[in-house]
Amino acid sequence: MTDDILRLVSAALGVPVTDPQPLAGSDRSVVLRAHVPGSTVVVKKYPDGTSSSFLREVAGLTALDHTPELLAVDRDRGLVVMSDLGAGPTLADLLLGDDSASAWDGALSWVEALGDALGRSRAGTPAFAAALGELAADEPSAAARVGVRRLLADVLGLPADPAVGAELDAIATLDHRDPATDVVSPTDTCPDNAIRTPDGWRFLDLEGATVHHVAYDAAYAAMPFSTCWCVFDPPPGFTDRLLGRFTTALAPHLPDVVREPGWTLAVDRACAAWILAMTGWLIDGADEDRPRVGPPGVPSPSYRQLLTTRWRWGAVRLHTSLPGVAGLLGAAAAWADEEWGESAAPVGPYRAFARDE
Known part of the structure:
Protein backbone atom coordinates (compact mmCIF):
# COMPACT_ATOMS: atom_id res chain seq x y z
CA MET A 1 0.00 0.00 0.00
CA ASP A 84 5.61 19.02 7.20
CA LEU A 85 5.63 21.08 10.39
CA GLY A 86 8.51 19.14 11.89
CA ALA A 87 8.93 17.56 15.30
CA GLY A 88 8.38 20.51 17.62
CA PRO A 89 6.58 19.94 20.92
CA THR A 90 2.84 19.72 21.16
CA LEU A 91 0.98 21.58 23.89
CA ALA A 92 0.43 18.20 25.56
CA ASP A 93 4.21 17.69 25.62
CA LEU A 94 4.62 21.00 27.46
CA LEU A 95 1.80 20.40 29.95
CA LEU A 96 3.09 16.91 30.74
CA GLY A 97 6.73 18.00 30.82
CA ASP A 98 8.92 19.39 33.59
CA ASP A 99 9.07 23.11 32.76
CA SER A 100 6.30 25.17 34.37
CA ALA A 101 7.27 28.42 32.62
CA SER A 102 7.29 26.76 29.18
CA ALA A 103 3.89 25.20 29.86
CA TRP A 104 2.39 28.53 30.93
CA ASP A 105 3.88 30.45 28.02
CA GLY A 106 3.02 27.71 25.55
CA ALA A 107 -0.59 27.49 26.65
CA LEU A 108 -1.08 31.27 26.47
CA SER A 109 0.46 31.57 23.01
CA TRP A 110 -1.49 28.49 21.88
CA VAL A 111 -4.84 29.94 22.89
CA GLU A 112 -3.98 33.29 21.32
CA ALA A 113 -3.18 31.56 18.02
CA LEU A 114 -6.45 29.63 18.26
CA GLY A 115 -8.54 32.76 18.82
CA ASP A 116 -6.85 34.53 15.92
CA ALA A 117 -7.24 31.56 13.55
CA LEU A 118 -10.93 31.21 14.36
CA GLY A 119 -11.57 34.92 13.96
CA ARG A 120 -9.84 35.01 10.60
CA SER A 121 -11.84 31.99 9.43
CA ARG A 122 -15.10 33.94 9.20
CA ALA A 123 -14.30 35.04 5.67
CA GLY A 124 -13.88 31.39 4.69
CA THR A 125 -17.10 30.03 6.15
CA PRO A 126 -19.04 30.16 2.83
CA ALA A 127 -16.27 28.32 0.96
CA PHE A 128 -15.98 25.80 3.78
CA ALA A 129 -19.72 25.13 3.74
CA ALA A 130 -19.68 24.78 -0.04
CA ALA A 131 -16.81 22.29 0.15
CA LEU A 132 -18.77 20.10 2.54
CA GLY A 133 -21.92 20.24 0.43
CA GLU A 134 -24.74 18.31 2.05
CA LEU A 135 -22.63 17.06 4.93
CA ALA A 136 -24.51 17.88 8.10
CA ALA A 137 -22.98 20.20 10.68
CA ASP A 138 -22.25 18.75 14.09
CA GLU A 139 -24.58 19.84 16.88
CA PRO A 140 -23.03 19.40 20.33
CA SER A 141 -26.36 20.30 21.91
CA ALA A 142 -27.90 17.14 20.44
CA ALA A 143 -25.14 15.05 22.02
CA ALA A 144 -25.75 16.95 25.27
CA ARG A 145 -29.38 15.81 25.31
CA VAL A 146 -28.21 12.21 25.00
CA GLY A 147 -25.85 12.75 27.92
CA VAL A 148 -28.68 14.08 30.08
CA ARG A 149 -30.86 11.09 29.25
CA ARG A 150 -28.04 8.72 30.16
CA LEU A 151 -27.42 10.52 33.45
CA LEU A 152 -31.07 10.58 34.45
CA ALA A 153 -32.09 7.10 33.32
CA ASP A 154 -28.94 4.99 33.62
CA VAL A 155 -27.00 6.65 36.44
CA LEU A 156 -29.28 8.52 38.80
CA GLY A 157 -32.60 6.79 38.09
CA LEU A 158 -34.48 10.08 37.99
CA PRO A 159 -37.31 11.35 35.77
CA ALA A 160 -36.84 14.14 33.26
CA ASP A 161 -36.40 17.56 34.87
CA PRO A 162 -38.30 20.42 33.18
CA ALA A 163 -35.72 22.95 34.42
CA VAL A 164 -32.89 21.00 32.80
CA GLY A 165 -34.97 20.63 29.64
CA ALA A 166 -35.44 24.39 29.42
CA GLU A 167 -31.71 24.93 29.86
CA LEU A 168 -30.97 22.39 27.13
CA ASP A 169 -33.21 24.41 24.82
CA ALA A 170 -31.14 27.48 25.67
CA ILE A 171 -27.91 25.59 25.00
CA ALA A 172 -29.30 24.50 21.63
CA THR A 173 -29.47 28.13 20.49
CA LEU A 174 -25.69 27.90 20.00
CA ASP A 175 -26.40 25.52 17.13
CA HIS A 176 -28.65 27.96 15.26
CA ARG A 177 -26.43 28.90 12.35
CA ASP A 178 -25.58 32.61 12.43
CA PRO A 179 -22.84 34.27 10.33
CA ALA A 180 -22.33 36.79 13.14
CA THR A 181 -21.17 34.13 15.63
CA ASP A 182 -20.02 31.16 13.57
CA VAL A 183 -16.44 30.29 12.66
CA VAL A 184 -14.64 27.46 10.93
CA SER A 185 -13.17 25.36 13.71
CA PRO A 186 -10.78 22.39 13.81
CA THR A 187 -13.23 21.17 16.50
CA ASP A 188 -10.69 18.79 18.05
CA THR A 189 -8.46 21.57 19.40
CA CYS A 190 -6.80 19.34 21.96
CA PRO A 191 -3.25 19.85 23.31
CA ASP A 192 -1.84 16.96 21.28
CA ASN A 193 -3.28 18.40 18.06
CA ALA A 194 -1.21 21.59 18.16
CA ILE A 195 2.50 21.72 17.38
CA ARG A 196 4.83 24.62 18.12
CA THR A 197 6.91 25.66 15.11
CA PRO A 198 9.41 28.49 14.58
CA ASP A 199 6.48 30.44 13.11
CA GLY A 200 4.17 29.80 16.05
CA TRP A 201 1.48 27.25 16.84
CA ARG A 202 -0.09 25.21 14.06
CA PHE A 203 -3.23 23.09 14.40
CA LEU A 204 -3.33 19.52 13.13
CA ASP A 205 -5.86 16.78 12.46
CA LEU A 206 -8.78 18.65 10.95
CA GLU A 207 -10.84 15.50 10.33
CA GLY A 208 -13.63 16.96 12.46
CA ALA A 209 -13.50 20.52 11.12
CA THR A 210 -16.88 22.19 11.12
CA VAL A 211 -18.74 25.51 11.31
CA HIS A 212 -20.12 26.32 14.74
CA HIS A 213 -20.54 29.04 17.36
CA VAL A 214 -17.14 30.26 18.51
CA ALA A 215 -18.13 29.75 22.16
CA TYR A 216 -17.63 26.02 21.61
CA ASP A 217 -13.92 26.75 21.09
CA ALA A 218 -13.75 29.24 23.95
CA ALA A 219 -14.87 26.39 26.19
CA TYR A 220 -11.57 24.63 25.45
CA ALA A 221 -9.86 27.49 27.28
CA ALA A 222 -12.39 27.73 30.12
CA MET A 223 -12.62 24.08 31.17
CA PRO A 224 -9.84 23.42 29.89
CA PHE A 225 -9.70 21.20 26.77
CA SER A 226 -13.33 20.21 26.47
CA THR A 227 -13.32 16.90 24.59
CA CYS A 228 -9.71 15.89 25.23
CA TRP A 229 -7.94 13.17 27.14
CA CYS A 230 -5.23 15.55 28.44
CA VAL A 231 -7.32 16.71 31.42
CA PHE A 232 -5.71 17.34 34.80
CA ASP A 233 -6.19 19.98 37.48
CA PRO A 234 -4.87 23.33 36.20
CA PRO A 235 -3.03 25.73 38.49
CA PRO A 236 -4.91 28.70 39.99
CA GLY A 237 -5.74 31.35 37.43
CA PHE A 238 -4.75 29.18 34.46
CA THR A 239 -8.14 28.93 32.77
CA ASP A 240 -9.04 32.54 33.52
CA ARG A 241 -5.89 33.66 31.75
CA LEU A 242 -6.48 31.26 28.85
CA LEU A 243 -10.03 32.49 28.32
CA GLY A 244 -8.94 36.11 28.65
CA ARG A 245 -6.18 35.68 26.07
CA PHE A 246 -8.55 33.81 23.72
CA THR A 247 -11.16 36.57 24.00
CA THR A 248 -8.58 39.29 23.37
CA ALA A 249 -7.34 37.53 20.23
CA LEU A 250 -10.88 36.98 18.97
CA ALA A 251 -12.20 40.47 19.74
CA PRO A 252 -10.82 42.31 16.67
CA HIS A 253 -12.63 39.83 14.44
CA LEU A 254 -15.91 39.40 16.36
CA PRO A 255 -16.24 42.43 18.65
CA ASP A 256 -20.01 42.08 19.06
CA VAL A 257 -19.78 38.40 20.01
CA VAL A 258 -17.40 38.93 22.95
CA ARG A 259 -19.43 41.69 24.59
CA GLU A 260 -20.73 40.99 28.06
CA PRO A 261 -22.87 39.64 29.56
CA GLY A 262 -23.70 37.57 26.49
CA TRP A 263 -20.19 36.22 25.96
CA THR A 264 -19.78 34.62 29.38
CA LEU A 265 -23.25 33.10 29.16
CA ALA A 266 -22.49 31.64 25.72
CA VAL A 267 -19.22 30.14 27.00
CA ASP A 268 -21.01 28.60 30.00
CA ARG A 269 -23.61 27.06 27.69
CA ALA A 270 -20.86 25.66 25.47
CA CYS A 271 -19.07 24.21 28.50
CA ALA A 272 -22.31 22.56 29.62
CA ALA A 273 -22.84 21.12 26.15
CA TRP A 274 -19.38 19.57 26.08
CA ILE A 275 -19.64 18.12 29.61
CA LEU A 276 -23.00 16.54 28.87
CA ALA A 277 -21.89 15.31 25.44
CA MET A 278 -18.78 13.73 26.97
CA THR A 279 -21.01 12.08 29.55
CA GLY A 280 -22.93 10.30 26.81
CA TRP A 281 -19.73 9.34 24.99
CA LEU A 282 -17.79 8.06 28.02
CA ILE A 283 -20.34 6.71 30.48
CA ASP A 284 -20.14 3.13 29.21
CA GLY A 285 -16.36 3.15 29.46
CA ALA A 286 -16.64 4.60 32.97
CA ASP A 287 -19.11 1.89 33.92
CA GLU A 288 -16.55 -0.67 32.75
CA ASP A 289 -13.83 1.21 34.69
CA ARG A 290 -11.55 1.57 31.70
CA PRO A 291 -8.20 2.67 33.10
CA ARG A 292 -7.17 5.42 30.69
CA VAL A 293 -8.71 7.83 28.19
CA GLY A 294 -5.43 8.85 26.59
CA PRO A 295 -2.97 6.94 24.39
CA PRO A 296 -0.48 4.46 25.85
CA GLY A 297 2.73 5.75 27.30
CA VAL A 298 1.56 9.14 28.59
CA PRO A 299 -0.17 10.20 31.82
CA SER A 300 -3.94 10.01 31.46
CA PRO A 301 -7.03 10.06 33.65
CA SER A 302 -9.31 7.05 33.72
CA TYR A 303 -12.79 7.28 32.26
CA ARG A 304 -14.23 7.63 35.74
CA GLN A 305 -11.75 10.30 36.74
CA LEU A 306 -12.34 12.38 33.63
CA LEU A 307 -16.11 12.28 33.91
CA THR A 308 -16.18 12.97 37.62
CA THR A 309 -13.73 15.86 37.18
CA ARG A 310 -16.04 17.41 34.61
CA TRP A 311 -19.14 16.87 36.74
CA ARG A 312 -17.53 18.50 39.78
CA TRP A 313 -16.29 21.45 37.74
CA GLY A 314 -19.65 22.01 36.03
CA ALA A 315 -21.56 21.84 39.31
CA VAL A 316 -19.52 24.82 40.57
CA ARG A 317 -19.00 26.82 37.38
CA LEU A 318 -22.59 26.66 36.11
CA HIS A 319 -24.53 27.12 39.35
CA THR A 320 -25.61 30.68 38.45
CA SER A 321 -25.95 30.56 34.66
CA LEU A 322 -27.44 27.04 34.35
CA PRO A 323 -28.63 26.00 37.82
CA GLY A 324 -30.60 23.00 36.60
CA VAL A 325 -27.65 21.51 34.74
CA ALA A 326 -25.34 22.39 37.64
CA GLY A 327 -27.61 20.56 40.06
CA LEU A 328 -27.69 17.51 37.79
CA LEU A 329 -23.89 17.48 37.54
CA GLY A 330 -23.56 17.90 41.29
CA ALA A 331 -25.84 14.92 41.83
CA ALA A 332 -23.78 12.90 39.35
CA ALA A 333 -20.53 13.82 41.14
CA ALA A 334 -22.00 12.81 44.51
CA TRP A 335 -23.18 9.53 43.00
CA ALA A 336 -19.71 8.88 41.59
CA ASP A 337 -18.07 9.55 44.95
CA GLU A 338 -20.36 6.99 46.56
CA GLU A 339 -20.49 4.35 43.83
CA TRP A 340 -17.03 4.60 42.27
CA GLY A 341 -15.07 5.69 45.33
CA GLU A 342 -11.31 5.86 44.87
CA SER A 343 -11.55 5.04 41.17
CA ALA A 344 -13.11 8.49 40.71
CA ALA A 345 -10.43 10.28 42.76
CA PRO A 346 -9.22 13.70 41.58
CA VAL A 347 -6.81 13.56 38.68
CA GLY A 348 -4.17 15.75 40.29
CA PRO A 349 -2.17 18.55 38.63
CA TYR A 350 -0.55 18.64 35.24
CA ARG A 351 2.99 17.37 35.61
CA ALA A 352 4.46 20.72 34.51
CA PHE A 353 2.73 22.45 37.41
CA ALA A 354 3.05 19.77 40.09
CA ARG A 355 6.11 21.37 41.68
CA ASP A 356 4.32 24.73 41.92
CA GLU A 357 1.78 23.34 44.39
Whole structure:
Protein backbone atom coordinates (compact mmCIF):
# COMPACT_ATOMS: atom_id res chain seq x y z
CA MET A 1 0.00 0.00 0.00
CA THR A 2 2.81 2.44 0.87
CA ASP A 3 4.35 2.15 -2.61
CA ASP A 4 0.96 2.90 -4.16
CA ILE A 5 0.59 5.98 -1.96
CA LEU A 6 4.03 7.25 -2.94
CA ARG A 7 3.16 6.87 -6.61
CA LEU A 8 0.00 8.90 -6.08
CA VAL A 9 1.89 11.63 -4.21
CA SER A 10 4.58 11.77 -6.89
CA ALA A 11 1.90 12.21 -9.53
CA ALA A 12 0.13 14.90 -7.50
CA LEU A 13 3.30 16.91 -6.80
CA GLY A 14 5.18 16.19 -10.01
CA VAL A 15 8.37 15.25 -8.14
CA PRO A 16 9.84 11.99 -6.81
CA VAL A 17 8.69 11.05 -3.33
CA THR A 18 10.76 8.64 -1.24
CA ASP A 19 11.59 7.30 2.24
CA PRO A 20 8.11 7.02 3.77
CA GLN A 21 7.85 6.97 7.57
CA PRO A 22 4.57 6.10 9.28
CA LEU A 23 3.16 8.68 11.69
CA ALA A 24 0.52 8.31 14.33
CA GLY A 25 -2.92 8.42 12.78
CA SER A 26 -6.27 6.76 13.17
CA ASP A 27 -8.21 3.93 11.63
CA ARG A 28 -9.68 6.49 9.23
CA SER A 29 -6.45 7.18 7.35
CA VAL A 30 -2.83 6.24 6.74
CA VAL A 31 -0.42 9.03 7.67
CA LEU A 32 3.15 9.20 6.33
CA ARG A 33 6.08 11.59 6.33
CA ALA A 34 7.97 11.35 3.04
CA HIS A 35 10.92 13.02 1.38
CA VAL A 36 10.67 15.25 -1.66
CA PRO A 37 13.64 17.07 -3.21
CA GLY A 38 14.95 19.45 -0.55
CA SER A 39 12.20 18.88 1.98
CA THR A 40 9.62 16.55 3.50
CA VAL A 41 5.83 16.42 3.29
CA VAL A 42 3.06 14.78 5.29
CA VAL A 43 0.60 12.58 3.46
CA LYS A 44 -2.82 11.40 4.62
CA LYS A 45 -4.49 8.69 2.56
CA TYR A 46 -8.17 8.06 3.19
CA PRO A 47 -10.05 5.11 1.65
CA ASP A 48 -11.66 7.52 -0.80
CA GLY A 49 -12.53 11.17 -1.29
CA THR A 50 -16.14 10.91 -0.15
CA SER A 51 -15.69 10.25 3.56
CA SER A 52 -16.67 12.93 6.06
CA SER A 53 -13.16 12.99 7.53
CA PHE A 54 -11.52 13.61 4.14
CA LEU A 55 -13.96 16.35 3.17
CA ARG A 56 -13.62 18.11 6.51
CA GLU A 57 -9.82 17.90 6.47
CA VAL A 58 -9.51 19.43 3.01
CA ALA A 59 -12.08 22.13 3.72
CA GLY A 60 -10.48 22.96 7.06
CA LEU A 61 -6.98 23.24 5.62
CA THR A 62 -8.37 25.56 2.94
CA ALA A 63 -10.32 27.83 5.29
CA LEU A 64 -8.14 28.05 8.42
CA ASP A 65 -4.94 29.92 9.17
CA HIS A 66 -2.35 28.47 11.56
CA THR A 67 -2.57 25.05 9.90
CA PRO A 68 -0.24 23.12 7.56
CA GLU A 69 -0.08 24.36 3.98
CA LEU A 70 -2.25 22.28 1.67
CA LEU A 71 0.05 21.20 -1.18
CA ALA A 72 -2.06 18.76 -3.20
CA VAL A 73 -5.38 16.94 -3.13
CA ASP A 74 -6.55 13.90 -5.09
CA ARG A 75 -10.28 13.77 -4.41
CA ASP A 76 -10.84 10.59 -6.40
CA ARG A 77 -8.32 8.66 -4.32
CA GLY A 78 -8.75 10.36 -0.94
CA LEU A 79 -5.22 11.81 -0.86
CA VAL A 80 -4.12 14.92 1.05
CA VAL A 81 -0.56 16.26 0.87
CA MET A 82 0.48 19.03 3.24
CA SER A 83 3.61 20.76 4.48
CA ASP A 84 5.61 19.02 7.20
CA LEU A 85 5.63 21.08 10.39
CA GLY A 86 8.51 19.14 11.89
CA ALA A 87 8.93 17.56 15.30
CA GLY A 88 8.38 20.51 17.62
CA PRO A 89 6.58 19.94 20.92
CA THR A 90 2.84 19.72 21.16
CA LEU A 91 0.98 21.58 23.89
CA ALA A 92 0.43 18.20 25.56
CA ASP A 93 4.21 17.69 25.62
CA LEU A 94 4.62 21.00 27.46
CA LEU A 95 1.80 20.40 29.95
CA LEU A 96 3.09 16.91 30.74
CA GLY A 97 6.73 18.00 30.82
CA ASP A 98 8.92 19.39 33.59
CA ASP A 99 9.07 23.11 32.76
CA SER A 100 6.30 25.17 34.37
CA ALA A 101 7.27 28.42 32.62
CA SER A 102 7.29 26.76 29.18
CA ALA A 103 3.89 25.20 29.86
CA TRP A 104 2.39 28.53 30.93
CA ASP A 105 3.88 30.45 28.02
CA GLY A 106 3.02 27.71 25.55
CA ALA A 107 -0.59 27.49 26.65
CA LEU A 108 -1.08 31.27 26.47
CA SER A 109 0.46 31.57 23.01
CA TRP A 110 -1.49 28.49 21.88
CA VAL A 111 -4.84 29.94 22.89
CA GLU A 112 -3.98 33.29 21.32
CA ALA A 113 -3.18 31.56 18.02
CA LEU A 114 -6.45 29.63 18.26
CA GLY A 115 -8.54 32.76 18.82
CA ASP A 116 -6.85 34.53 15.92
CA ALA A 117 -7.24 31.56 13.55
CA LEU A 118 -10.93 31.21 14.36
CA GLY A 119 -11.57 34.92 13.96
CA ARG A 120 -9.84 35.01 10.60
CA SER A 121 -11.84 31.99 9.43
CA ARG A 122 -15.10 33.94 9.20
CA ALA A 123 -14.30 35.04 5.67
CA GLY A 124 -13.88 31.39 4.69
CA THR A 125 -17.10 30.03 6.15
CA PRO A 126 -19.04 30.16 2.83
CA ALA A 127 -16.27 28.32 0.96
CA PHE A 128 -15.98 25.80 3.78
CA ALA A 129 -19.72 25.13 3.74
CA ALA A 130 -19.68 24.78 -0.04
CA ALA A 131 -16.81 22.29 0.15
CA LEU A 132 -18.77 20.10 2.54
CA GLY A 133 -21.92 20.24 0.43
CA GLU A 134 -24.74 18.31 2.05
CA LEU A 135 -22.63 17.06 4.93
CA ALA A 136 -24.51 17.88 8.10
CA ALA A 137 -22.98 20.20 10.68
CA ASP A 138 -22.25 18.75 14.09
CA GLU A 139 -24.58 19.84 16.88
CA PRO A 140 -23.03 19.40 20.33
CA SER A 141 -26.36 20.30 21.91
CA ALA A 142 -27.90 17.14 20.44
CA ALA A 143 -25.14 15.05 22.02
CA ALA A 144 -25.75 16.95 25.27
CA ARG A 145 -29.38 15.81 25.31
CA VAL A 146 -28.21 12.21 25.00
CA GLY A 147 -25.85 12.75 27.92
CA VAL A 148 -28.68 14.08 30.08
CA ARG A 149 -30.86 11.09 29.25
CA ARG A 150 -28.04 8.72 30.16
CA LEU A 151 -27.42 10.52 33.45
CA LEU A 152 -31.07 10.58 34.45
CA ALA A 153 -32.09 7.10 33.32
CA ASP A 154 -28.94 4.99 33.62
CA VAL A 155 -27.00 6.65 36.44
CA LEU A 156 -29.28 8.52 38.80
CA GLY A 157 -32.60 6.79 38.09
CA LEU A 158 -34.48 10.08 37.99
CA PRO A 159 -37.31 11.35 35.77
CA ALA A 160 -36.84 14.14 33.26
CA ASP A 161 -36.40 17.56 34.87
CA PRO A 162 -38.30 20.42 33.18
CA ALA A 163 -35.72 22.95 34.42
CA VAL A 164 -32.89 21.00 32.80
CA GLY A 165 -34.97 20.63 29.64
CA ALA A 166 -35.44 24.39 29.42
CA GLU A 167 -31.71 24.93 29.86
CA LEU A 168 -30.97 22.39 27.13
CA ASP A 169 -33.21 24.41 24.82
CA ALA A 170 -31.14 27.48 25.67
CA ILE A 171 -27.91 25.59 25.00
CA ALA A 172 -29.30 24.50 21.63
CA THR A 173 -29.47 28.13 20.49
CA LEU A 174 -25.69 27.90 20.00
CA ASP A 175 -26.40 25.52 17.13
CA HIS A 176 -28.65 27.96 15.26
CA ARG A 177 -26.43 28.90 12.35
CA ASP A 178 -25.58 32.61 12.43
CA PRO A 179 -22.84 34.27 10.33
CA ALA A 180 -22.33 36.79 13.14
CA THR A 181 -21.17 34.13 15.63
CA ASP A 182 -20.02 31.16 13.57
CA VAL A 183 -16.44 30.29 12.66
CA VAL A 184 -14.64 27.46 10.93
CA SER A 185 -13.17 25.36 13.71
CA PRO A 186 -10.78 22.39 13.81
CA THR A 187 -13.23 21.17 16.50
CA ASP A 188 -10.69 18.79 18.05
CA THR A 189 -8.46 21.57 19.40
CA CYS A 190 -6.80 19.34 21.96
CA PRO A 191 -3.25 19.85 23.31
CA ASP A 192 -1.84 16.96 21.28
CA ASN A 193 -3.28 18.40 18.06
CA ALA A 194 -1.21 21.59 18.16
CA ILE A 195 2.50 21.72 17.38
CA ARG A 196 4.83 24.62 18.12
CA THR A 197 6.91 25.66 15.11
CA PRO A 198 9.41 28.49 14.58
CA ASP A 199 6.48 30.44 13.11
CA GLY A 200 4.17 29.80 16.05
CA TRP A 201 1.48 27.25 16.84
CA ARG A 202 -0.09 25.21 14.06
CA PHE A 203 -3.23 23.09 14.40
CA LEU A 204 -3.33 19.52 13.13
CA ASP A 205 -5.86 16.78 12.46
CA LEU A 206 -8.78 18.65 10.95
CA GLU A 207 -10.84 15.50 10.33
CA GLY A 208 -13.63 16.96 12.46
CA ALA A 209 -13.50 20.52 11.12
CA THR A 210 -16.88 22.19 11.12
CA VAL A 211 -18.74 25.51 11.31
CA HIS A 212 -20.12 26.32 14.74
CA HIS A 213 -20.54 29.04 17.36
CA VAL A 214 -17.14 30.26 18.51
CA ALA A 215 -18.13 29.75 22.16
CA TYR A 216 -17.63 26.02 21.61
CA ASP A 217 -13.92 26.75 21.09
CA ALA A 218 -13.75 29.24 23.95
CA ALA A 219 -14.87 26.39 26.19
CA TYR A 220 -11.57 24.63 25.45
CA ALA A 221 -9.86 27.49 27.28
CA ALA A 222 -12.39 27.73 30.12
CA MET A 223 -12.62 24.08 31.17
CA PRO A 224 -9.84 23.42 29.89
CA PHE A 225 -9.70 21.20 26.77
CA SER A 226 -13.33 20.21 26.47
CA THR A 227 -13.32 16.90 24.59
CA CYS A 228 -9.71 15.89 25.23
CA TRP A 229 -7.94 13.17 27.14
CA CYS A 230 -5.23 15.55 28.44
CA VAL A 231 -7.32 16.71 31.42
CA PHE A 232 -5.71 17.34 34.80
CA ASP A 233 -6.19 19.98 37.48
CA PRO A 234 -4.87 23.33 36.20
CA PRO A 235 -3.03 25.73 38.49
CA PRO A 236 -4.91 28.70 39.99
CA GLY A 237 -5.74 31.35 37.43
CA PHE A 238 -4.75 29.18 34.46
CA THR A 239 -8.14 28.93 32.77
CA ASP A 240 -9.04 32.54 33.52
CA ARG A 241 -5.89 33.66 31.75
CA LEU A 242 -6.48 31.26 28.85
CA LEU A 243 -10.03 32.49 28.32
CA GLY A 244 -8.94 36.11 28.65
CA ARG A 245 -6.18 35.68 26.07
CA PHE A 246 -8.55 33.81 23.72
CA THR A 247 -11.16 36.57 24.00
CA THR A 248 -8.58 39.29 23.37
CA ALA A 249 -7.34 37.53 20.23
CA LEU A 250 -10.88 36.98 18.97
CA ALA A 251 -12.20 40.47 19.74
CA PRO A 252 -10.82 42.31 16.67
CA HIS A 253 -12.63 39.83 14.44
CA LEU A 254 -15.91 39.40 16.36
CA PRO A 255 -16.24 42.43 18.65
CA ASP A 256 -20.01 42.08 19.06
CA VAL A 257 -19.78 38.40 20.01
CA VAL A 258 -17.40 38.93 22.95
CA ARG A 259 -19.43 41.69 24.59
CA GLU A 260 -20.73 40.99 28.06
CA PRO A 261 -22.87 39.64 29.56
CA GLY A 262 -23.70 37.57 26.49
CA TRP A 263 -20.19 36.22 25.96
CA THR A 264 -19.78 34.62 29.38
CA LEU A 265 -23.25 33.10 29.16
CA ALA A 266 -22.49 31.64 25.72
CA VAL A 267 -19.22 30.14 27.00
CA ASP A 268 -21.01 28.60 30.00
CA ARG A 269 -23.61 27.06 27.69
CA ALA A 270 -20.86 25.66 25.47
CA CYS A 271 -19.07 24.21 28.50
CA ALA A 272 -22.31 22.56 29.62
CA ALA A 273 -22.84 21.12 26.15
CA TRP A 274 -19.38 19.57 26.08
CA ILE A 275 -19.64 18.12 29.61
CA LEU A 276 -23.00 16.54 28.87
CA ALA A 277 -21.89 15.31 25.44
CA MET A 278 -18.78 13.73 26.97
CA THR A 279 -21.01 12.08 29.55
CA GLY A 280 -22.93 10.30 26.81
CA TRP A 281 -19.73 9.34 24.99
CA LEU A 282 -17.79 8.06 28.02
CA ILE A 283 -20.34 6.71 30.48
CA ASP A 284 -20.14 3.13 29.21
CA GLY A 285 -16.36 3.15 29.46
CA ALA A 286 -16.64 4.60 32.97
CA ASP A 287 -19.11 1.89 33.92
CA GLU A 288 -16.55 -0.67 32.75
CA ASP A 289 -13.83 1.21 34.69
CA ARG A 290 -11.55 1.57 31.70
CA PRO A 291 -8.20 2.67 33.10
CA ARG A 292 -7.17 5.42 30.69
CA VAL A 293 -8.71 7.83 28.19
CA GLY A 294 -5.43 8.85 26.59
CA PRO A 295 -2.97 6.94 24.39
CA PRO A 296 -0.48 4.46 25.85
CA GLY A 297 2.73 5.75 27.30
CA VAL A 298 1.56 9.14 28.59
CA PRO A 299 -0.17 10.20 31.82
CA SER A 300 -3.94 10.01 31.46
CA PRO A 301 -7.03 10.06 33.65
CA SER A 302 -9.31 7.05 33.72
CA TYR A 303 -12.79 7.28 32.26
CA ARG A 304 -14.23 7.63 35.74
CA GLN A 305 -11.75 10.30 36.74
CA LEU A 306 -12.34 12.38 33.63
CA LEU A 307 -16.11 12.28 33.91
CA THR A 308 -16.18 12.97 37.62
CA THR A 309 -13.73 15.86 37.18
CA ARG A 310 -16.04 17.41 34.61
CA TRP A 311 -19.14 16.87 36.74
CA ARG A 312 -17.53 18.50 39.78
CA TRP A 313 -16.29 21.45 37.74
CA GLY A 314 -19.65 22.01 36.03
CA ALA A 315 -21.56 21.84 39.31
CA VAL A 316 -19.52 24.82 40.57
CA ARG A 317 -19.00 26.82 37.38
CA LEU A 318 -22.59 26.66 36.11
CA HIS A 319 -24.53 27.12 39.35
CA THR A 320 -25.61 30.68 38.45
CA SER A 321 -25.95 30.56 34.66
CA LEU A 322 -27.44 27.04 34.35
CA PRO A 323 -28.63 26.00 37.82
CA GLY A 324 -30.60 23.00 36.60
CA VAL A 325 -27.65 21.51 34.74
CA ALA A 326 -25.34 22.39 37.64
CA GLY A 327 -27.61 20.56 40.06
CA LEU A 328 -27.69 17.51 37.79
CA LEU A 329 -23.89 17.48 37.54
CA GLY A 330 -23.56 17.90 41.29
CA ALA A 331 -25.84 14.92 41.83
CA ALA A 332 -23.78 12.90 39.35
CA ALA A 333 -20.53 13.82 41.14
CA ALA A 334 -22.00 12.81 44.51
CA TRP A 335 -23.18 9.53 43.00
CA ALA A 336 -19.71 8.88 41.59
CA ASP A 337 -18.07 9.55 44.95
CA GLU A 338 -20.36 6.99 46.56
CA GLU A 339 -20.49 4.35 43.83
CA TRP A 340 -17.03 4.60 42.27
CA GLY A 341 -15.07 5.69 45.33
CA GLU A 342 -11.31 5.86 44.87
CA SER A 343 -11.55 5.04 41.17
CA ALA A 344 -13.11 8.49 40.71
CA ALA A 345 -10.43 10.28 42.76
CA PRO A 346 -9.22 13.70 41.58
CA VAL A 347 -6.81 13.56 38.68
CA GLY A 348 -4.17 15.75 40.29
CA PRO A 349 -2.17 18.55 38.63
CA TYR A 350 -0.55 18.64 35.24
CA ARG A 351 2.99 17.37 35.61
CA ALA A 352 4.46 20.72 34.51
CA PHE A 353 2.73 22.45 37.41
CA ALA A 354 3.05 19.77 40.09
CA ARG A 355 6.11 21.37 41.68
CA ASP A 356 4.32 24.73 41.92
CA GLU A 357 1.78 23.34 44.39
